[in-house]
Amino acid sequence: ADGARVPALVIGTGYGGAVAALRLAEAGVDVHMLEMGMAWDVPGPDGKVFCNTREPDHRSYWLRTRTKAPVNYFIGLPLDRDIPRYTGILDAEEFGGITVYQGRGVGGGSLVNGGMAVTPRREDFGAVLPSVNPGEMYDVYYPRANAALGVGTVDPDWFESAACYQYTRVGRRHARRSGLPFVFVPDVYDWEYMEREAAGTATKSALAGEILYGNNHGKKSLQQTYLARARATGRVTVSALHRVASVAPASGGRYTVVVEQLDTGGGVTAVKSVTADRVFFAAGSVGTSKLLVKLKATGVLPLLNDEVGRDWGENGNVMCGRANHLWDPTGALQSAIPCGGIDNRASGRAFAEVAPLPTGIETFASFYLSITGNPHRARFSWNPVAGRVELDWQTAWKQPSIDMARSIFDRINAKEGTVYRSDLFGAYKIWGDHLTYHPLGGAVLNRATDGHGRLTAYPGLYVIDGALIPGNTTVNPFVTITALAERNIEKIIATDL
Numbered sequence: 381a382d383g384a385r386v387p388a389l390v391i392g393t394g395y396g397g398a399v400a401a402l403r404l405a406e407a408g409v410d411v412h413m414l415e416m417g418m419a420w421d422v423p424g425p426d427g428k429v430f431c432n433t434r435e436p437d438h439r440s441y442w443l444r445t446r447t448k449a450p451v452n453y454f455i456g457l458p459l460d461r462d463i464p465r466y467t468g469i470l471d472a473e474e475f476g477g478i479t480v481y482q483g484r485g486v487g488g489g490s491l492v493n494g495g496m497a498v499t500p501r502r503e504d505f506g507a508v509l510p511s512v513n514p515g516e517m518y519d520v521y522y523p524r525a526n527a528a529l530g531v532g533t534v535d536p537d538w539f540e541s542a543a544c545y546q547y548t549r550v551g552r553r554h555a556r557r558s559g560l561p562f563v564f565v566p567d568v569y570d571w572e573y574m575e576r577e578a579a580g581t582a583t584k585s586a587l588a589g590e591i592l593y594g595n596n597h598g599k600k601s602l603q604q605t606y607l608a609r610a611r612a613t614g615r616v617t618v619s620a621l622h623r624v625a626s627v628a629p630a631s632g633g634r635y636t637v638v639v640e641q642l643d644t645g646g647g648v649t650a651v652k653s654v655t656a657d658r659v660f661f662a663a664g665s666v667g668t669s670k671l672l673v674k675l676k677a678t679g680v681l682p683l684l685n686d687e688v689g690r691d692w693g694e695n696g697n698v699m700c701g702r703a704n705h706l707w708d709p710t711g712a713l714q715s716a717i718p719c720g721g722i723d724n725r726a727s728g729r730a731f732a733e734v735a736p737l738p739t740g741i742e743t744f745a746s747f748y749l750s751i752t753g754n755p756h757r758a759r760f761s762w763n764p765v766a767g768r769v770e771l772d773w774q775t776a777w778k779q780p781s782i783d784m785a786r787s788i789f790d791r792i793n794a795k796e797g798t799v800y801r802s803d804l805f806g807a808y809k810i811w812g813d814h815l816t817y818h819p820l821g822g823a824v825l826n827r828a829t830d831g832h833g834r835l836t837a838y839p840g841l842y843v844i845d846g847a848l849i850p851g852n853t854t855v856n857p858f859v860t861i862t863a864l865a866e867r868n869i870e871k872i873i874a875t876d877l
């Protein structure tokens with residue numbers, strides 16, 4: 381309520397925020413979470429909470445009047461359609477040179493993502509988080525995060541015969557024929573549930589094309605894991621459709637947090653003010669960076685250091701499709717949850733998920749999301765004339781990602797005698813290089829913050845999300861975001877409370 385005072389306020393309900401809330405509550409601290417997106421706990425008119433990728437409606441996108449599907453063409457035909465403007469679940473946030481996809485709602489990115497839960501190889505960790513002791517991460521915090529998130533792997537025997545993973549088996553065969561290692565990719569989807577979907581004994585979610593706009597069944601999002609445990613403590617409350625606009629120093633070492641309450645059309649219906657002893661920025665790489673850069677530049681938090689806004693990267697994301705021969709169908713039924721990848725990290729700095737095209741028809745296409753070692757880093761800055769935070773990412777900066785991904789797919793195409801699909805991202809466009817699903821950085825650990833996420837110029841302010849990680853995790857990021865949050869909150873609880 382307006383004028384309230386809380387011991388700990390968490391901005392955002394994604395991975396970093398959910399870890400902070402649970403561990404603070406377990407330590408006896410009352411926590412209030414503010415989330416700009418919706419609660420996603422009430423069914424819509426069709427009886428479902430979430431809509432399907434094949435029939436996107438008002439629930440699909442955050443305040444857009446037209447969908448902006450990541451794969452937006454098929455056989456050169458545009459797939460996007462008009463939708464009513466609504467506080468939907470997926471934000472396709474457009475900056476100058478890149479569209480950044482993010483989840484909006486209680487659960488953050490866990491609501492929309494593919495659930496791929498990958499721990500980086502230990503030998504790569506020094507490049508991911510150079511100031512963090514790998515021993516404690518691999519012995520304590522990665523295992524803790526994987527257990528709490530409910531990470532599991534497809535049953536290899538079931539995989540071999542499942543119709544919905546023909547696309548992955550084709551991807552494996554092509555990788556192996558080119559001498560590239562295939563690996564199973566762990567996921568937080570309930571694999572036993574998926575087996576029941578395939579057997580026809582459970583309501584279909586992954587096997588009905590649900591992904592991107594939410595899964596009505598099967599996927600263990602943060603709503604089922606960390607946030608459920610946090611609420612069960614009785615110490616955590618959550619306000620959805622509440623967007624933080626400002627965090628300013630107040631008397632007694634506390635902070636005044638200004639919050640805008642939104643309606644489902646995106647309008648501000650009330651502006652509230654809350655006083656907090658401690659504030660945890662967990663609005664995601666982009667959300668946290670935008671807040672901190674604006675608050676520093678406008679003189680609200682002028683002592684934030686000059687590292688704020690820097691070292692932002694897109695985890696080297698790039699997508700592509702390959703056209704298969706007619707004797708290599710990938711299947712009309714494709715599980716929306718990937719379960720395998722091609723690992724060329726060692727010689728090509730590329731890790732490619734064998735991704736579905738869950739269109740419901742045979743496409744004769746193999747589709748991939750590659751995570752590459754793109755070295756480019758961008759910076760957020762405040763534009764006082766436009767009154768907004770901008771990002772200086774350049775479209776051409778994806779070229780290293782494309783080159784790294786080609787270390788896999790040029791090789792496979794040469795071996796198989798196949799070509800790239802050029803109809804998935806617009807006419808004659810091979811590479812999906814206009815976007816990222818994996819924004820990272822902007823308030824990097826040990827640079828913008830101290831070694832545990834403290835914004836030291838302002839005691840009681842912390843960063844605890846993907847903004848801490850300098851642009852790349854070599855694999856899908858949320859396990860690392862979760863494990864780092866576990867490490868940092870343990871230290872903060874032990875020394876600051």
Ligand code: FDA
Pocket residue numbers: 391392393394395396397414415416417481482483484485486487488489490492493494495496497498592622623624625662663664665667668671817818819844845846847856857858859861
């Ligand atoms: P996250 O983005 O999860 O949470 C931030 C929350 O803060 C959001 O709910 C947001 O609405 C809220 N917020 C922002 N600004 C606010 C403000 N001013 N006031 C109040 N609330 C505010 N990763 C992976 O490891 N495996 C995968 O398979 C995938 N797949 C994937 C698919 C798609 C489509 C997307 C968009 C993303 C993925 N990801 C992924 C990425 C993964 O989801 C992402 O890295 C994490 O969700 C980031 O976690 P954070 O805690 O940093 O923020």
